[in-house]
Amino acid sequence: MNGVLAVLLLVAQQPGAPPGRVAASLTRLFGPGARVDTLRVDSFTVMRVSRADSLLGFAAVGNVPGKDQPITFLVAVDPADRLRDVDILVYREPYGGEVAYEAWRRQFRGKGTGDSLRVGREIRSISGATISVHAVTLGVRRLLAQLTAWHQSGAIQ
């Protein structure tokens, strides 16, 4: 089931992001000093973030195709499967990098799988970055669904 889900979701984890950038992103999202354990679910890598005995959430890196190049992003969820934030780890296109701006990313915070997360509804587009906006929004929606499904099934805990 999970294997089929992973194929259907089509959020590739390659190409990856520089480890330093992932670490910096996790520090920003969960605070410094958090413990990060790597979990393997099917062919996917999920990061479990905790401090002392307390679970802070999960994070995963994904890729979506932009206009010509993949966009590498990180999705972090809290223990209630709500989005903590989204980070653009590597943006390779010459235009459309505004999807990394805080003003756009913060629209995702607190959202769960019950939210539509569609451009033009809950997510506003960006003038001049339409393709990237749609790509990242779709990628976040799929990765959020994947993390939530794994968490609720006990595949990650």
Next chain:
Amino acid sequence: MTVTWRTVPATLRTLARWTMIVQVVGYTTSLVFVWHTTRLTPPGIASRYRGANPEAVEGAMQFPKSFAEMLTITHTHLLSMAVIFVITGIGVALCERMGERWKRLLVAEPFAALLVSFAAMWLMRYGDARFAWLLEASSSVLAVTFYVQSYLILRELRRAAA
């Protein structure tokens, strides 16, 4: 011997006629695109280049254009529009129903307006948003000149073919 539309081969007139028709369609499409993105108003143009407070506006967010984007917009538009006005300039130069001074003015004016427009675009982006008014004015002059040139050329071609 003076070369005019009347003296050039009919095949060249056909080429010129269809080139002008396609250019008019292309230029009009670009104006529709600009209307769609800026509503052709100075505040809309300024927001497009300088960005706008996401909380203060509805619809798509607008962020300031980067230096690289500004360079790309400038060189692609400046060079391609220069080619358009070289074509229409040759078309105007071959017209025989216009005075020499008017022809020279119509040929030179778009190039001056192009330089003013793109200078205004940079000044608006990095200087003062009010340069959007200068950009709007010079771009309007540019568009009007293009349509006047196109009308005069097509009229001349029709008469030369008669």
